[in-house]
Amino acid sequence: MDIQFTEEQELLRSSVRRLLRDRYDFDARRKIVASEEGWSRQQWQEFAELGLLAAPFSESVGGLGGGELSTMIIMHEFGRHLVVEPFVETIVLAGGLIERLGSEAQKQVLIPGIADGTSIWALATTEKGSRFDPADVTTAARREGQDYVLSGEKAAVIGAPWANRLIVSARTSGHRHDRSGVSLFVVDRHAANLHLQSFRTIDGRRAAEISLNNVRGELLGGEGEGVAALEACRDRAIGALCAEMVGAIGELNDATLDYSKTRKQFGVTIGAFQVLQHRMVDMFIAHQEALSLMQHLNLSLGAGEAGISRLASGAKSKIGYAGKFVADQAVQIHGGMGMTDELNVGHYFKRISAINIQFGDPAYHVLRYAQLGAAA
Amino acid sequence: MELALSPEDAAFRDEVRAFIKDNYPAEMRVPNPETDLSKEQMLLWHRILHKKGWVAPLWPKEYGGPGWSITRRFIFEQETSRAGTMPPLAFSVTMVGPVIYTFGNEAQKKKFLPRILSGEDWWCQGYSEPGSGSDLATVRTKALRDGDHYIVNGHKTWTTLAQHADWIFCLVRTDPASKPQSGISFLLIDMKSPGVTVRPIITIDGSHEVNDVFLENVRVPVENLIGEENRGWTYAKFLLGNERTSMAGIGRSTRYIAKLKAIVEAEIPQDDPAHLEFIREIARVELDVLALEATELRVVAQMARGIDPGPAASLFKIRGTEIFQDITALTHRAIGNYGLAIREHPGSANHFVPGPDYGHTASEKYLNSRKLSIYGGSNEIQRNIIAKAVLGL
Numbered sequence: 101m102d103i104q105f106t107e108e109q110e111l112l113r114s115s116v117r118r119l120l121r122d123r124y125d126f127d128a129r130r131k132i133v134a135s136e137e138g139w140s141r142q143q144w145q146e147f148a149e150l151g152l153l154a155a156p157f158s159e160s161v162g163g164l165g166g167g168e169l170s171t172m173i174i175m176h177e178f179g180r181h182l183v184v185e186p187f188v189e190t191i192v193l194a195g196g197l198i199e200r201l202g203s204e205a206q207k208q209v210l211i212p213g214i215a216d217g218t219s220i221w222a223l224a225t226t227e228k229g230s231r232f233d234p235a236d237v238t239t240a241a242r243r244e245g246q247d248y249v250l251s252g253e254k255a256a257v258i259g260a261p262w263a264n265r266l267i268v269s270a271r272t273s274g275h276r277h278d279r280s281g282v283s284l285f286v287v288d289r290h291a292a293n294l295h296l297q298s299f300r301t302i303d304g305r306r307a308a309e310i311s312l313n314n315v316r317g318e319l320l321g322g323e324g325e326g327v328a329a330l331e332a333c334r335d336r337a338i339g340a341l342c343a344e345m346v347g348a349i350g351e352l353n354d355a356t357l358d359y360s361k362t363r364k365q366f367g368v369t370i371g372a373f374q375v376l377q378h379r380m381v382d383m384f385i386a387h388q389e390a391l392s393l394m395q396h397l398n399l400s401l402g403a404g405e406a407g408i409s410r411l412a413s414g415a416k417s418k419i420g421y422a423g424k425f426v427a428d429q430a431v432q433i434h435g436g437m438g439m440t441d442e443l444n445v446g447h448y449f450k451r452i453s454a455i456n457i458q459f460g461d462p463a464y465h466v467l468r469y470a471q472l473g474a475a476a
Numbered sequence: 477m478e479l480a481l482s483p484e485d486a487a488f489r490d491e492v493r494a495f496i497k498d499n500y501p502a503e504m505r506v507p508n509p510e511t512d513l514s515k516e517q518m519l520l521w522h523r524i525l526h527k528k529g530w531v532a533p534l535w536p537k538e539y540g541g542p543g544w545s546i547t548r549r550f551i552f553e554q555e556t557s558r559a560g561t562m563p564p565l566a567f568s569v570t571m572v573g574p575v576i577y578t579f580g581n582e583a584q585k586k587k588f589l590p591r592i593l594s595g596e597d598w599w600c601q602g603y604s605e606p607g608s609g610s611d612l613a614t615v616r617t618k619a620l621r622d623g624d625h626y627i628v629n630g631h632k633t634w635t636t637l638a639q640h641a642d643w644i645f646c647l648v649r650t651d652p653a654s655k656p657q658s659g660i661s662f663l664l665i666d667m668k669s670p671g672v673t674v675r676p677i678i679t680i681d682g683s684h685e686v687n688d689v690f691l692e693n694v695r696v697p698v699e700n701l702i703g704e705e706n707r708g709w710t711y712a713k714f715l716l717g718n719e720r721t722s723m724a725g726i727g728r729s730t731r732y733i734a735k736l737k738a739i740v741e742a743e744i745p746q747d748d749p750a751h752l753e754f755i756r757e758i759a760r761v762e763l764d765v766l767a768l769e770a771t772e773l774r775v776v777a778q779m780a781r782g783i784d785p786g787p788a789a790s791l792f793k794i795r796g797t798e799i800f801q802d803i804t805a806l807t808h809r810a811i812g813n814y815g816l817a818i819r820e821h822p823g824s825a826n827h828f829v830p831g832p833d834y835g836h837t838a839s840e841k842y843l844n845s846r847k848l849s850i851y852g853g854s855n856e857i858q859r860n861i862i863a864k865a866v867l868g869l
Contacts, residue, residue, distance in 0.1 A: 258816065299829065
């Protein structure tokens with residue numbers, strides 16, 4: 101099942117790798133995170149110039165046609181460098197939804213701005229108490245002429261303070277959990293009556309609580325198509341986040357192994373202790389399995405295989421647990437140093453913890469994997 | 477679960493309980509006392525306990541301790557921890573105090589012990605160094621004799637709350653030629669001495685609890701040496717034994733489990749399959765606490781009969797810290813998407829933290845508690861101790 105990457109894909113990987121090596125080392129990232137905005141528009145523009153923001157889109161909408169595998173390659177490298185810029189939010193989530201749901205006009209108008217880096221998006225679907233269920237929506241959308249007006253509250257929207265557009269889920273019919281009554285809307289983030297309260301996230305990014313009070317929204321896709329579209333979009337986001345997680349796991353393993361070969365206690369390097377050797381072997385195995393599942397998932401996403409949601413949940417769970425194990429042990433083996441803000445290890449730990457919340461934690465997804473299996 | 481108590485001990489327990497209820501300062505009930513309180517606020521309870529004569533349960537009566545039996549010490553520990561009170565600074569009361577009254581001379585006892593009891597002096601611990609974490613015997617901080625002073629040079633690290641400290645007790649190397657353990661001395665250093673610099677270390681939860689302490693040509697009077705020169709390792713080991721006794725943390729874990737249950741009930745509807753999953757996870761960790769509590773009670777009962785507990789402290793440290801890490805991880809998971817948020821440090825009143833109040837410190841507790849399996853002798857070291865001392869391996 102090992103992927104034979106094409107020449108183009110190898111080129112993509114090496115160019116992302118080079119850019120990040122030159123421009124996105126840990127100190128550069130620290131400066132970006134500490135900046136007023138908390139992300140780098142300049143960096144984003146460089147991603148655009150390199151073609152990363154256009155890579156996954158199909159050629160018919162002005163993309164490079166790289167699909168899920170290009171996203172995987174990019175996110176794997178982003179995971180190694182803890183890139184904070186909103187690639188998943190803007191490209192995979194918003195871009196993916198627009199490409200699959202949008203009208204011809206919407207695609208022609210919205211995707212070029214995404215691909216050239218001028219337009220930043222966030223996905224506002226979670227609400228207080230909705231946890232990981234995209235059908236749990238109380239924000240309401242009411243038709244008014246050609247458009248809709250939205251009222252309600254969205255919770256913990258990642259990247260919202262950076263975005264100029266949002267995709268918001270809102271109820272056009274049915275009760276709170278009704279799957280068929282949820283629709284998606286494009287909303288101007290700076291619209292009047294849209295209020296945003298920003299906060300920092302554990303992984304050095306920004307998110308916001310959003311309240312909408314009669315905010316104009318443009319329907320994306322058909323009425324009632326929201327939940328199915330969000331679930332499909334979540335599968336692709338999981339493919340991307342799993343790649344990011346595997347990138348982070350690999351870095352943690354390398355760092356831990358290096359440290360264990362230099363750190364001396366009791367007259368020997370700590371890597372000489374068998375208990376730590378075995379633990380690092382388990383970390384290595386976790387990385388190998390996670391890498392394999394990441395490839396398997398993204399290949400299957402690209403091929404549009406049936407039952408992809410089940411595989412996505414399985415991968416999110418398995419890779420999530422692998423990430424947690426590796427992150428815990430990387431901190432433990434680094435000792436006090438692993439607890440400091442100064443060293444990168446703790447920052448990988450926090451990014452892995454955040455991925456394990458986004459779109460559902462590993463326990464949620466193992467259950468979903470079981471349920472989708474029973475239903476099949 | 478309770479120890480079988482005599483009527484007198486039961487009355488004592490009730491007295492402790494009532495005293496806490498009537499006297500624990502409300503302003504100390506903040507989400508995270510270690511990082512949210514000022515030095516003066518942290519000392520409020522200390523001073524109240526001092527006035528009552530209860531600030532140093534471990535200490536013999538002649539030095540100002542309450543003269544309690546092992547059972548009463550345990551009852552006090554249990555009640556204060558169950559009530560969620562912030563204990564008096566361990567570095568002063570539990571660590572350096574007993575070293576001073578056990579190995580110090582009369583002048584040192586007279587000078588330091590009353591000030592520890594009153595809270596006048598705040599102590600921090602100068603043990604770890606960048607190259608000496610688990611392997612403390614390799615400390616490199618040097619103390620060279622110069623007349624009636626030592627000249628101390630070195631770098632101590634992970635020094636908890638050194639930013640508040642008046643004094644630091646240090647392991648220093650006085651004989652570089654001898655074997656690692658035998659060239660170490662135990663020195664008390666005034667933090668106001670010229671040449672002492674404290675630099676904050678920010679941890680992954682964003683808080684400032686620990687520090688680097690740099691010692692550059694610090695002149696320390698010889699009278700601040702504890703016991704004999706080059707015998708410091710003995711005193712250090714004595715102190716570490718005290719450090720690890722109360723690490724089972726049953727009271728704390730029990731309180732956090734109660735809080736976790738309330739969060740799960742508020743966050744996750746009963747018909748959500750995640751509800752059952754959390755109920756099961758909580759039950760599992762409750763059983764972990766129950767088993768550890770039973771073990772602790774068994775050990776306390778044995779100690780009350782005069783049986784040496786051996787390295788039971790290592791068992792408590794391993795399980796107590798791992799259990800608390802599990803609880804903080806579950807709590808962080810229970811608050812769902814708000815687990816992404818984290819309070820900013822230093823906290824400011826107008827800073828926005830999203831979501832229900834009960835979740836506001838979940839992220840930092842989760843991150844901060846990763847330290848528990850590392851500090852105070854890593855859990856790997858504790859396992860080595862049991863392997864060697866109990867299993868004879």
